[in-house]
Amino acid sequence: MDKDQVLRDQLVKLLQGGQAYQPLEVYLSGISAEVAGKTAADLPYTIWQLIDHMRFTLHDILDFSRNPGYVEPNWPDDYWPKEKSPKSQQALDECIKDLKEGMQEMIRLVQDQNHNLYEPFPHGSGQNLLREAMLVAEHNAYHLGQIMVLRRLLGDWEV
Template sequence: MNHDQRLRDQLTKLLEGGLAFQPVGELFKDITAEEAGKTVPKLPYTIWQLLEHMRLTVNDILEFCQNPDYQYLTWPDDYWPQEKAPADQQALNKSIAEIQTGLQTMIKLVQDPDNDLYKPFPHGEGQTLLREALLVAEHTAYHTGEVIVLRRLLGTWK
């Protein structure tokens, strides 16, 4: 196996989670709409807001990677929802499914040998697929940790 494929495989493991942080699928599988909308004193966000932020961010990064006509979003307004709770369980499940789909899409981009991991995107400012994959992994790990803390504070996580 060559070095390029080894790197792609390690990026895939990082994006899937489970090495140093809880895989998204396991963490999110039992969250209810009620739990997702609960507030915790002195924290500025709910689980729902974190999930939606993760969904919006991974979708934005994928859009950047795949669309040469990408338009930058406005920080923080376009990345954080105002609503503290999902409308219902279906909305929550849809958000979770989109996060998982986004991670799988990034894995497909990383695993495609036709995609140069090191070549800067022509429409960017030096960003590469490698950098964007690492950003998705780091962002997911960071906010996954926050969701675990919130779930523990709410008494819904072991």
């Protein structure tokens, strides 16, 4: 197997999780809209805000990775939902579904040999697909850890 394919396979494993931390599906499974909108003492965000932030950021990174006409959203206003809770269970479920589908799209980009992992995007400032895939994995790991802690603090996580 060539080194490029080895790297792609390792990136996929990193994106999927399950090596140093549980996969995204484990942390997001069974969350109710009620719990997603609750706050914990001294924390400025809710589970809903973290999930929607992850979804938005992932789709922003996907857009940047595929679109030469990319326009950067406003930071931080566009990246974080203002609402503390989802409008409904359906809204939460759709957000989680969209996040999972976005992850599958990032994995497809990484697996596709037609996409050079190392070549800088012409519309960026040195970023490439390798960097963007690692950024997604790092960003998700950080926020999934926050979600797990919040679920524990809210009594919604079995140890």
